[in-house]
Amino acid sequence: MKKYLNLNVFVSLGIIILAVLWLRLANSMGHTGIGDTASVWGTAASVPKFLLISLIIVGVYILITELRKASKSKPAENEDSKEERKKVFYPIALMVMILVYTLVLEYFGFIICTILLTAGAMLLFGSKNIKLIVAVPVAFSVFLFVTFRYVLLINLPTFSLF
Amino acid sequence: MISIASIFSGLTIPICILGVVAGIIFGFLPGLSATMGVALLLPFTFGMETVDSFALLLGVYVGGIYGGSITAILIRTPGTPAAAATVLDGYPMAQQGKAKQALSIATFSSLLGGLFSCVILVFLSQVLARFALRFGAPEYFAVGIFGLSMVTALSRKALAKGIASVLIGFLLSTVGLDLLTAVPRFTLGNVNMLAGIEIVTALVGLFAVSEIFSKVEDVRSEKGYGEVKALAGKIIWPLRLIKMYSLNLLRSSIIGTAVGIIPATGAGTASWISYNEAIRVSKDKESFGKGNPDGIVASEAANNAVTGGALVPLLALGVPGDTVTAVMLGAMMIQGLTPGPMLFVNHADVVSGIYVLMVIANIIMAIVGIAGVRFFLKVLNVPTNVLMPCVLALCCVGACAVRGYTFDIQCALVLGIVGYLFAKTDYPTPPMLLGLILGQTIESNFRRAMSQSFGDWTVFFTRPISCVLLIVAICAFMWPIVMYWIDTLKARKKSAAESIAEAATAAMDVADAKERTEE
Numbered sequence: 190m191k192k193y194l195n196l197n198v199f200v201s202l203g204i205i206i207l208a209v210l211w212l213r214l215a216n217s218m219g220h221t222g223i224g225d226t227a228s229v230w231g232t233a234a235s236v237p238k239f240l241l242i243s244l245i246i247v248g249v250y251i252l253i254t255e256l257r258k259a260s261k262s263k264p265a266e267n268e269d270s271k272e273e274r275k276k277v278f279y280p281i282a283l284m285v286m287i288l289v290y291t292l293v294l295e296y297f298g299f300i301i302c303t304i305l306l307t308a309g310a311m312l313l314f315g316s317k318n319i320k321l322i323v324a325v326p327v328a329f330s331v332f333l334f335v336t337f338r339y340v341l342l343i344n345l346p347t348f349s350l351f
Numbered sequence: 352m353i354s355i356a357s358i359f360s361g362l363t364i365p366i367c368i369l370g371v372v373a374g375i376i377f378g379f380l381p382g383l384s385a386t387m388g389v390a391l392l393l394p395f396t397f398g399m400e401t402v403d404s405f406a407l408l409l410g411v412y413v414g415g416i417y418g419g420s421i422t423a424i425l426i427r428t429p430g431t432p433a434a435a436a437t438v439l440d441g442y443p444m445a446q447q448g449k450a451k452q453a454l455s456i457a458t459f460s461s462l463l464g465g466l467f468s469c470v471i472l473v474f475l476s477q478v479l480a481r482f483a484l485r486f487g488a489p490e491y492f493a494v495g496i497f498g499l500s501m502v503t504a505l506s507r508k509a510l511a512k513g514i515a516s517v518l519i520g521f522l523l524s525t526v527g528l529d530l531l532t533a534v535p536r537f538t539l540g541n542v543n544m545l546a547g548i549e550i551v552t553a554l555v556g557l558f559a560v561s562e563i564f565s566k567v568e569d570v571r572s573e574k575g576y577g578e579v580k581a582l583a584g585k586i587i588w589p590l591r592l593i594k595m596y597s598l599n600l601l602r603s604s605i606i607g608t609a610v611g612i613i614p615a616t617g618a619g620t621a622s623w624i625s626y627n628e629a630i631r632v633s634k635d636k637e638s639f640g641k642g643n644p645d646g647i648v649a650s651e652a653a654n655n656a657v658t659g660g661a662l663v664p665l666l667a668l669g670v671p672g673d674t675v676t677a678v679m680l681g682a683m684m685i686q687g688l689t690p691g692p693m694l695f696v697n698h699a700d701v702v703s704g705i706y707v708l709m710v711i712a713n714i715i716m717a718i719v720g721i722a723g724v725r726f727f728l729k730v731l732n733v734p735t736n737v738l739m740p741c742v743l744a745l746c747c748v749g750a751c752a753v754r755g756y757t758f759d760i761q762c763a764l765v766l767g768i769v770g771y772l773f774a775k776t777d778y779p780t781p782p783m784l785l786g787l788i789l790g791q792t793i794e795s796n797f798r799r800a801m802s803q804s805f806g807d808w809t810v811f812f813t814r815p816i817s818c819v820l821l822i823v824a825i826c827a828f829m830w831p832i833v834m835y836w837i838d839t840l841k842a843r844k845k846s847a848a849e850s851i852a853e854a855a856t857a858a859m860d861v862a863d864a865k866e867r868t869e870e
C-alpha cells in the first residue's frame with residue numbers, strides 16, 4: 190500500500206477532489222442566462238460544468254496511470270522519496286513566511302514586512318553574512334517602496350496599526 | 352502638422368528614447384505593463400506637440416512589449432503576459448550560460464517583428480482593417496480554440512497532464528463576475544475575487560514564485576547554487592539572426608501582425624500561437640522548452656509585431672487593436688484627431704508621421720536593448736541567496752501593484768505552490784497560463800455566438816473564417832498526437848524485430864553448441 194502513496198498520486202487525487210467540489214459550487218449557481226438559450230449554453234455555469242466534468246475524467250485517467258506506475262516502482266525509489274520529503278522543509282517554510290507576510294502586510298505596512306520577508310528568505314537560502322542580511326532587505330524594500338509609491342504612484346500598504 | 356523634418360529636428364528623438372526607456376522599465380517590472388505606462392504618461396502629452404506626444408507614447412508601447420522579455424530570460428519572471436512564452440526557452444538558455452545570446456535574440460527578433468508590422472501598417476492598413484471587422488463572436492471563439500490547440504505541443508509526452516493543466520487554467524479564468532450575465536462565479540463570498548484572477552498575478556505565481564520554491568530546495572540539497580556564466584555566449588546580430596531563423600521570423604511576424612490587427616486580442620495570444628507554430632514546424636521538437644533559440648524568436652517577433660498590427664484598425668477604422676491602442680485612441684483625441692478613414696484624408700501627415708515614428712521607436716528599442724545587455728546581465732552575477740529573496744520581494748510588489756490588493760499576493764502564493772507541485776509531478780505549467788489567458792475570450796464568444804444563433808451549433812462551421820480556423824485548430828491539436836503514436840508504433844516494431852533477431856541468434860548459437868557436443 191505504501192508504494193502507492195507518492196506525490197503524483199496525491200496531486201492527481203487533489204485535482205479530482207478539487208474538481209468535484211468546484212462542480213458542486215457550479216451546480217449551486219442556478220440558471221442565470223441570456224434569453225432563450227439560457228437553458229443550454231447561455232448560463233454562467235454551463236461552460237464551467239463542461240470543463241469540470243472533463244477535468245474529472247482526465248483526472249481519473251491520470252490517477253489510474255499513476256497508480257499503475259507506482260505498482261511497478263521499486264523499493265529503492267521509495268527510499269529516494271524519503272530524502273525528497275526532508276528537502277521540502279525549506280520551500281514549506283518559505284510558503285508559511287509568505288502567507289504570514291500577506292496576513293500582516295495591511296497592518297505593519299510594506300517596508301517593515303518586506304524587510305522581514307526578504308531577510309527571512311535570505312536566511313532560508315543559506316546566507317550567513319549578517320551585514321548583508323540586514324543591508325540588502327532594508328535597501329531593496331525602501332527602493333521598491335519609493336519607486337512604486339512616489340515615482341509610479343502605485344498605492345502600497347503603509348503602517349496602520351495605530 | 353507632422354513632417355519628416357520635424358521628427359528629426361527638435362526634441363522628438365530624445366523624447367522617443369525617453370519613451371522607449373520608460374517602456375522597457377514598465378515591461379521589465381512585473382505588475383506594470385505597456386498599457387499602464389502609456390496611461391501614466393498620457394497626461395504629460397497634453398502640452399506637447401502632436402509629433403512629440405506620439406514619439407513618447409509609441410516609444411513606451413514598443414519598449415513595454417519588449418521589456419518583459421528581459422526578466423523572463425534572466426529570472427524567469429515575465430514582466431508582461433506577452434513575454435510568458437519567452438520564459439520557456441529564454442530562461443533555460445540563461446541557465447546554460449547563454450543569457451547574452453538569448454537577450455540579443457529577443458532584442459533583434461522584437462526589432463524585426465516590429466519593423467515587419469510597420470511595413471504591413473504602411474501598405475495594407477486600410478484593406479486589412481476592413482477584413483478584421485468581419486470578425487464576430489464565432490471567429491473570436493475559433494481564434495481562441497486555435498490558440499488553445501497548442502496544448503499538445505506544450506505537453507508532448509504528458510498530454511493528459513497538459514490537458515488537465517489547461518482545464519484548470521480555463522476554470523480559473525471563469526472565477527469572478529460573469530462577463531455576460533454579471534453573476535458572481537466561484538468567488539466563495541470573497542469580494543476580492545469578484546474581479547477574477549489577474550494574469551500578471553498568475554504569471555508571477557506560476558513562473559517566479561514556483562521557481563523560488565524550487566531554488567530554495569536545490570540550494571539546500573546536493574545541487575547547491577549552480578553556476579551560471581553570465582557573460583558567456585555571443586550576441587547574435589540582426590543579419591545573422593535573419594540568416595539563421597528567417598522562416599521562423601517571417602512566420603512569427605505574420606502571426607503577430609495578424610493577431611494585432613484583430614481587435615480585442617493581444618501580444619500574449621500572438622506569442623503563444625507563434626510559439627506553437629514554431630514547435631509544430633520544427634524538426635527538433637524535443638529541444639523546445641530546454642533552451643531552443645527558435646522559441647525566443649517565435650515569441651518575441653510575434654509579440655512586437657502586434658504593435659504595428661494593433662495600430663492598423665486604430666488608424667484605419669478608429670477601433671483599437673488592444674488595450675494599449677485603446678489608451679492611444681484617447682491620446683489622439685486629445686490632439687484633436689479622429690481616427691478612422693477620414694484621418695488618411697484630413698491628416699495624412701499625421702498618419703505618415705506615425706509610420707515613421709513606429710520605425711524609429713523600434714530601432715531605438717533595439718539600440719537601447721542591446722546597449723543594456725551588459726547591465727541586464729549583472730543580475731546573473733548576484734549570488735542566488737541575495738537574488739532570489741529580492742525577486743521574491745519584487746514578486747510581492749508586482750502582484751500587489753496591479754490592483755492594489757494584498758489578496759493578489761495570496762493568489763500568487765497559491766499559484767506558486769501549484770506551479771511547484773506541478774513541476775515536481777511533470778505537469779506542464781504553460782498550458783495552465785494558456786487556459787487562463789484565452790479562457791475568457793473563448794467562453795464569452797462561444798456563449799455570445801450560441802445566443803446569437805439561438806443555440807445553433809453550425810454557426811461555427813457555416814462562417815468561412817471560423818470554419819477554417821477550427822479545422823486548422825483540430826489538425827494542430829491532433830498532429831503531435833498522431834506523430835507521437837506513429838513514433839511509438841515504429842519504436843515498438845523496431846524493438847520487436849530486434850528481440851526476434853536476438854532470439855533467433857540465441858537459438859542458432861544453442862543449435863551450434865548442441866551439434867558440437869554431439870560431434
